[in-house]
Amino acid sequence: MYLLCKWMTKMRSNRLKIVFMLCLAFVTTGGQHFESKVAQLLQDETEHIKCFVEGKDLTCFWEEEEERNHIHDQYTFTYSYEKKNKMACAVSSLYLLASNKTILFCKLPKTPFFTTLDVQVLRDGRMLYTRSLNAENVLFLDPPRNLTVMSSGKEGQLNVSWLPPLLKYMDDSMIYEVRYAVDGSNMGKVEVIKVSTRLVLLGLQSNTRYKVWVRVKPDGVAYKGYWSAWTEPVFGVTPPSDVDPLIVLLVIFIGLILCLLSLTVILSHHKFLLKKLWPDIPTPEHKFPGLFTVYKGDFKEWMSHNNGSMWGRSVPVYTEELPSPLEVLSEVSLTSHGTSQREERKPVEEDEEKESERSDSGLTDRWRDPPHAHWLMEQLRALQENPESRSQSSLLQSHDTYVTLNQGDNEQQVDDVFEETLPLQTLFTTAGTSSLGTSHSDLGSLQQSSGSGRLSSQSSFEYPNHTWPPKGPGYAYMAVADSGVSMDYSPMSSSRIAELGKHRMYTNDYKN
Amino acid sequence: MFHGSGLFALLLIVLEWTRPGLSSPLRPICDLRVLDHFIKEAWDAEAAMRACKDACSIATNFTVPLTRVDFDVWEAMNIEERAQEVQSGLHVLNEAISSLQASNQTDVLQSHIDASISNIASIRQVLRSLSIPEYVPPTSGGEDKEMQIVSSISELFQVHINFLRGKVRLLLANAPVCHQGVS
Numbered sequence: 001m002y003l004l005c006k007w008m009t010k011m012r013s014n015r016l017k018i019v020f021m022l023c024l025a026f027v028t029t030g031g032q033h034f035e036s037k038v039a040q041l042l043q044d045e046t047e048h049i050k051c052f053v054e055g056k057d058l059t060c061f062w063e064e065e066e067e068r069n070h071i072h073d074q075y076t077f078t079y080s081y082e083k084k085n086k087m088a089c090a091v092s093s094l095y096l097l098a099s100n101k102t103i104l105f106c107k108l109p110k111t112p113f114f115t116t117l118d119v120q121v122l123r124d125g126r127m128l129y130t131r132s133l134n135a136e137n138v139l140f141l142d143p144p145r146n147l148t149v150m151s152s153g154k155e156g157q158l159n160v161s162w163l164p165p166l167l168k169y170m171d172d173s174m175i176y177e178v179r180y181a182v183d184g185s186n187m188g189k190v191e192v193i194k195v196s197t198r199l200v201l202l203g204l205q206s207n208t209r210y211k212v213w214v215r216v217k218p219d220g221v222a223y224k225g226y227w228s229a230w231t232e233p234v235f236g237v238t239p240p241s242d243v244d245p246l247i248v249l250l251v252i253f254i255g256l257i258l259c260l261l262s263l264t265v266i267l268s269h270h271k272f273l274l275k276k277l278w279p280d281i282p283t284p285e286h287k288f289p290g291l292f293t294v295y296k297g298d299f300k301e302w303m304s305h306n307n308g309s310m311w312g313r314s315v316p317v318y319t320e321e322l323p324s325p326l327e328v329l330s331e332v333s334l335t336s337h338g339t340s341q342r343e344e345r346k347p348v349e350e351d352e353e354k355e356s357e358r359s360d361s362g363l364t365d366r367w368r369d370p371p372h373a374h375w376l377m378e379q380l381r382a383l384q385e386n387p388e389s390r391s392q393s394s395l396l397q398s399h400d401t402y403v404t405l406n407q408g409d410n411e412q413q414v415d416d417v418f419e420e421t422l423p424l425q426t427l428f429t430t431a432g433t434s435s436l437g438t439s440h441s442d443l444g445s446l447q448q449s450s451g452s453g454r455l456s457s458q459s460s461f462e463y464p465n466h467t468w469p470p471k472g473p474g475y476a477y478m479a480v481a482d483s484g485v486s487m488d489y490s491p492m493s494s495s496r497i498a499e500l501g502k503h504r505m506y507t508n509d510y511k512n
Numbered sequence: 513m514f515h516g517s518g519l520f521a522l523l524l525i526v527l528e529w530t531r532p533g534l535s536s537p538l539r540p541i542c543d544l545r546v547l548d549h550f551i552k553e554a555w556d557a558e559a560a561m562r563a564c565k566d567a568c569s570i571a572t573n574f575t576v577p578l579t580r581v582d583f584d585v586w587e588a589m590n591i592e593e594r595a596q597e598v599q600s601g602l603h604v605l606n607e608a609i610s611s612l613q614a615s616n617q618t619d620v621l622q623s624h625i626d627a628s629i630s631n632i633a634s635i636r637q638v639l640r641s642l643s644i645p646e647y648v649p650p651t652s653g654g655e656d657k658e659m660q661i662v663s664s665i666s667e668l669f670q671v672h673i674n675f676l677r678g679k680v681r682l683l684l685a686n687a688p689v690c691h692q693g694v695s
Binding site: 056081082110112113114115116134136168169172221222223 | 544548551552555578579580581583584660670674675677678679681682685
């Protein structure tokens with residue numbers, strides 16, 4: 001039978017090949033997977049005598065060397081259990097079509113387990129191969145049966161289940177390997193599972209077709225063996241993702257409506273919102289026309305160019321006679337009168353010291369007699385009648401600053417006044433245009449930079465109108481106007497102020 | 513603290529003395545993973561003994577049970593016969609390994625020897641929980657079970673692992689107590 005089959009392999013016609021395949025079916029007794037097992041062990045097993053247990057029967061085979069004829073006559077196979085009597089086994093041959101090799105094999109029916117088996121192969125009476133093994137260590141199982149892959153209903157999951165190979169006593173000693181891959185792809189993942197014959201695959205792509213294979217092996221505790229062949233692949237499709245398209249559409253629609261509503265609200269109130277979020281920084285630009293645009297903040301230049309027009313505009317009436325308004329801050333009797341008197345007037349302001357002025361109200365000091373209070377009221381009345389002066393007074397109102405001067409001796413006072421004016425002068429002249437131009441709120445810092453703590457505390461311009469308090473001893477006045485944002489005069493000569501009797505001090509805290 | 517633990521130990525001893533002659537029925541241990549755990553430890557011992565070879569050679573011979581299982585023969589035996597085979601084999605194995613405790617071995621090997629002895633005792637408890645008959649020494653007229661002789665420690669532990677994997681496991685896997693609910 002075997003020779004007939006071998007002869008038939010040499011025929012090329014299809015019909016003979018079919019006959020050969022049928023012949024092979026006769027030859028291969030035992031499990032349907034016998035030949036595949038032999039082929040697999042032929043590659044994997046390193047021993048000369050390769051043995052495996054299929055079912056309850058042990059099969060040992062070895063590869064036949066080529067160039068030999070009548071192979072099976074020359075070989076002898078002997079075996080013995082527990083070093084007892086040797087027994088012989090009938091040798092058979094098998095031709096493997098896939099690998100073009102011939103193997104010789106012997107089957108030992110009803111092999112005892114858990115005991116040592118010694119096998120030998122003799123060729124022409126001489127020992128060729130020998131091996132000592134335990135039958136329960138070379139189990140070669142059939143692949144699992146009835147592999148099914150079903151959708152579990154949940155996204156990205158598949159339920160895989162199978163049945164173990166038909167074997168007694170070994171159901172609880174098996175370990176399985178599940179391989180799965182996207183249909184068409186070569187990249188597969190492997191999951192190992194013990195004893196249980198069902199598995200849930202997680203983390204899969206939605207709405208995708210997957211291929212699944214399973215194989216089995218003894219777990220190695222009670223029984224040992226080789227991995228079985230993979231089952232035929234079974235296909236399964238994962239369910240589509242859960243997200244309902246209708247819900248997605250509704251969400252998008254509502255989102256659009258909300259966006260439109262918010263846009264409408266923002267556009268209708270954009271001015272208000274802009275004002276709240278990004279408030280305008282007040283500038284004195286409108287009060288100092290051309291200071292920042294034409295003269296780039298150079299106050300000296302601006303003053304020199306605008307002095308005539310400005311002062312002419314603001315103080316049309318009181319050019320020669322009326323001084324700048326001041327606040328009465330303290331009453332002190334003066335020793336001498338003459339030198340201390342200094343008209344608060346434009347000519348004074350046009351002095352060099354006048355450069356220190358920033359506003360239309362001049363830097364002046366005056367001495368006023370208490371008895372001249374009524375004259376003061378007259379001036380007030382006159383000023384009210386004059387609209388232009390009022391504008392100046394309104395300017396003054398908006399740029400109120402508070403400066404106090406201390407009085408002492410006339411000379412001293414003059415010196416004091418000079419000293420006191422000097423800081424302001426230096427304030428205005430130092431750093432040139434840049435300091436004044438950059439920020440009109442930097443007078444405080446200028447003051448600090450010049451180290452002038454000599455300015456007295458802020459003087460408040462008390463009179464609502466632009467008045468020119470009359471000259472008189474005992475009073476020193478100084479009016480300084482600024483932007484109103486950040487003048488910070490530190491109290492000056494507080495000790496001297498304290499010397500004075502009753503005095504009123506109005507401080508206006510400017511915050512830088 | 514000492515007084516508390518001492519009293520507790522005394523209480524346990526008294527209870528042990530006064531326990532009834534027949535032990536209370538244990539909960540049947542049908543899970544084979546318990547035995548698999550002992551088998552894994554026996555594998556470790558066998559591997560350690562196989563590796564030591566020269567250092568583990570002893571001049572004495574050991575009487576050990578046969579480990580061979582013919583499935584046809586085994587299936588033909590009833591539960592009592594199987595039980596007797598297993599119990600006698602465990603008894604003999606226990607004696608053989610216990611004889612090693614007296615000999616001077618390395619600490620590693622000694623730990624394996626001690627573990628094997630305690631595992632055999634635990635297996636006996638498992639069998640007792642499954643209501644499997646205890647070992648009955650053969651009477652003078654009765655036949656003793658077949659034994660074999662081995663001459664090395666590695667062979668002794670090979671027999672040990674093969675016996676546990678084979679006969680003991682087959683007996684436990686098919687214990688009637690565990691299959692009562694199953695038709």
